[in-house]
Amino acid sequence: MRKIKIFTPFERFWHWSQMLLVFVLTVTGFEIHGNYNLVGYECAVRLHNSAAWTFIGLGILSIVYMLSSKQYKNFIPTKEKLGEQIKYYTSGIFKNEPHPTKKSLYNKLNPLQRIIYVGLLIVVFPVQIFTGLIYMFYHYPQNPADVAGFKFAAITHTLGAFLMVAFVLVHVYMTTTGHKLTSGIKSMITGYEEEPLENKPSEKPENSI
Amino acid sequence: MNKLLQKFLTLTLVVVLPILVIYLNIRFGLQRNEVEAVKVTLKSESVASVDHSSFPILQQSFSNPKQVTEACLSCHNKRDDELMQSAHWRWERETEIPGRGVVTIGKKNLHNNFCTGADGNNGSCMRCHIGYGWEDKSFDFEDPTNIDCLVCHDKSDTYKKLIGGGGWPATAENATKEYPVPDYNLVAQSVGYPDRDNCGVCHFYGGGGNNVKHGDLEKALLNTTRSVDVHMAVDGPNMVCIDCHKTEKHNITGRAYSVSASNTNRATCEQCHGETPHNDKVIDYHNHKVACQTCHIPVYAKVNGTSLYWDWSVAGRRNPDSSFIKEYDADHNYSYLSIKGHFVFDNMVTPEYSWFNGTADHLLNDDSATVLPVKINTLFGSYCDSTSKIWPVKVHRGKQPFDSASRQILSMKLFSKNFNEGAFWMDLNWDSAIIKGMEYNEREYSGKFVILPTEAYWPLNHMVSKKEETLKCEACHTRQNSRIAGLTDFYLPGRDYSKAVDYSGFAIILFSLIGIIVHSVMRFTSKRKFN
Structure with a gap:
């Protein structure tokens, strides 16, 4: 077995903090949406608001980190091996075939992950943050500017929340598709992934630094 | 040693710090500031600057409440002008109804769905007028001595207007045990800012x-x-x-x-x-x-x-x-x-x-x-x-x-002191009550x-x-x-939702779960096959 460094300390801290924040946002968010009564509406609103601000703060921090460390390149979508990756998840995985892509510090996301994550980062998160801010500050038609309606923002925010829940479910499941069931989660904790020795260290792929 | 440090770092990064982030969120997110105390000077706390009982004019023998009003106005001149502009006196005021223009409305001419309307039932309703004797259309709204200062300013809690008296207190002829002739000297000497009971005698009833x-x-x-x-x-x-x-x-x-x-x-x-x-x-x-x-x-x-x-x-x-x-x-x-x-x-x-x-x-x-x-x-x-x-x-x-x-x-005529004058409360006759009520209000x-x-x-x-x-x-x-289920002209979080978004949202989650289950079952069975 060989250990490959995949996640930096900041990335691990960012991931797990974000996980807890998304958990808090989801639980309180659907209470605010009226789906159940758990911590009480007022408490849910206050927690949702503070978690939202922290989420935004953490997001800014991570942008700074991504840009300065050039780790953002991990998220740039690529068509290379995209077909193989889809084929792997839909058939290869059932035939005990090896992963078509190799992970490394500079290539930590496979082509499919790149598309999904970049979708989250540049579509779902910004939409959630933007509609969330409208939710917080644009309560009423005359304040501060008359946009078509708060209703649209609220419903879009709900749609984003559903997509997040679906993402988390699939995301958690996908962590079990590594070398071993737990190797995905382990790498996010320790930063290292264990790989069988027969796999050669990956070459620097096109998009790596 | 190095390994221990590594473990400590890992624990800090992926457990301690994220939990600290959430803890701080909950700690400060749920914090509510203290409400600032209201600092105002209350009218009710003001102390009278003069002692009305020492004024000789209020020690005279009053035979009629109008004489009390005259005594009041002899010092408090111009107050009658202010008061006679007020809705408490006129029971109507000029006002604009949006979309309808300027109208003159008030208790005098508006209808309600309780006793239906005041004008024409003066003896009873105008007991709550701040004047003496608005019993019919002949009442003089320009005569300052018609003002009843006492009903609002009496602090002795002994002054009362007679039921059915059109705003007059009891006289020697119609006084009862409950409604005696007021002790005008006592009342006039104990005036002050209105208390709850002064306003309440009308506004509560x-x-x-x-x-x-x-x-x-x-x-x-x-x-x-x-x-x-x-x-x-x-x-x-x-x-x-x-x-x-x-x-x-x-x-x-x-x-x-x-x-x-x-x-x-x-x-x-x-x-x-x-x-x-x-x-x-x-x-x-x-x-x-x-x-x-x-x-x-x-x-x-x-x-x-x-x-x-x-x-x-x-x-x-x-x-x-x-x-x-x-x-x-x-x-x-x-x-x-x-x-x-x-x-x-x-x-x-x-x-x-x-x-x-x-x-x-x-x-x-x-x-x-x-x-x-x-x-x-x-x-x-x-x-x-x-x-x-x-x-x-x-x-x-x-x-x-x-x-x-x-x-x-x-408009209905409800009140009268006598039978067979058309008042509903005496005769229980709809037709005559309405005819008399409409007649008084000069309506067809x-x-x-x-x-x-x-x-x-x-x-x-x-x-x-x-x-x-x-x-x-x-x-x-x-x-x-x-x-506020009845107020439907806006989106209220927690109450409202888009059926399309909610149903498709739950469908997405359901399909994700089904996909995960099917995929994992297939992996599990294929793994067994390969092993």
Whole structure:
């Protein structure tokens, strides 16, 4: 077995903090949406608001980190091996075939992950943050500017929340598709992934630094 | 050692720090700032600057209350001019109804769905006029000695106007044990700013009994606790009416929208508490669209019952011996009276809610009833109107006579001291009561009437609850039984949702789960095959 460094300390801290924040946002968010009564509406609103601000703060921090460390390149979508990756998840995985892509510090996301994550980062998160801010500050038609309606923002925010829940479910499941069931989660904790020795260290792929 | 450090670092990064982030979130997210204390000087705390008992003019022997008024005005000159401009004196004022223009309206000429209307029933209704003897149209509104200073300024609590006396106190001829001739020297020498009982003697008893009309103004407020009203409570600030209804030159602020139309001269919570009293953004933002009263008056008529339904159509029945019927409900409120009909009273009532921007429409004499139930008054407002707020309202429903030809609301003669003068309360005769009532008000009547259902809207302002009893968010922000379920012209979080988005959202989650289950089962079975 060989250990490959995949996640930096900041990335691990960012991931797990974000996980807890998304958990808090989801639980309180659907209470605010009226789906159940758990911590009480007022408490849910206050927690949702503070978690939202922290989420935004953490997001800014991570942008700074991504840009300065050039780790953002991990998220740039690529068509290379995209077909193989889809084929792997839909058939290869059932035939005990090896992963078509190799992970490394500079290539930590496979082509499919790149598309999904970049979708989250540049579509779902910004939409959630933007509609969330409208939710917080644009309560009423005359304040501060008359946009078509708060209703649209609220419903879009709900749609984003559903997509997040679906993402988390699939995301958690996908962590079990590594070398071993737990190797995905382990790498996010320790930063290292264990790989069988027969796999050669990956070459620097096109998009790596 | 290196490995231990590594483990420590890992633990810090992926467990301790993220949990710290969440802890700080909860710790500071749930924090609520203290509400700032209100600092105001109350009128009720002011001390009289003069001793009225030492003035010789008030020690004279008064034979008539008008002489007291003359004595008052001999020092307080010009006060009569101020007072004679007021709605308390004129019972009407010039005002603009949005969309209808300028009208002159007030208690004098407006209708209601309680005792239906004042003018023509002066002996009884005008007992609550701040004058002496507005018994008919001959009353002189320009004569200052007709002003009754005492009913508002008596602090001896002994001055009373006679029932059915058209505003006069008792004289030697008609005095009773309960309504004796006032001791004018005592009363005149103990004048001061009005207390709750001075205002309450009329404002608590509108509609013919305690709390019948307002629902949030009643005699229990004379001596009450914080659980009924935090402002007037004797175990609280013990405030009087004019502490909020600030008064300059006899112009008393405050509007009752049963008789008012314009958003002027109002008494507001904000005048003491400010626009952002909670010191909390989320709650203070609500003040843009939600009146303070909505959350802070979760229930009204907390002590005695108030009339919620008044059906005139069944009035007029008699006992077999032709005496008048009086029936009571289990709480000892009237449920039927021959002279007034059928009532539903209740206490601890949950308000209804309405958009309201401080302006209102009224059913005027010439208006035809087109939509049922007929709205006696209409509160203007909507979500998109920047000046509107959600307001708690007592809605009083009823049934009363309208002209079957013109569909105009009818004036009835109810009160008279004598039988066979056409007054309904004496003769129980609809036709003559309506003919006489319309005649007095100089209105045309086709001769036939029809009973129509009515609604009147009374915004609630009093009986402010303790902060612990304030409405919780869930009272409105909920899918089932939201208090404002009827206000549907906006999106309310917690109550509203898009069916399309919610159903497809749950479908996405369901399909994800099914996909995960199918995929993992296939992996599990294929792995066994390969092993």
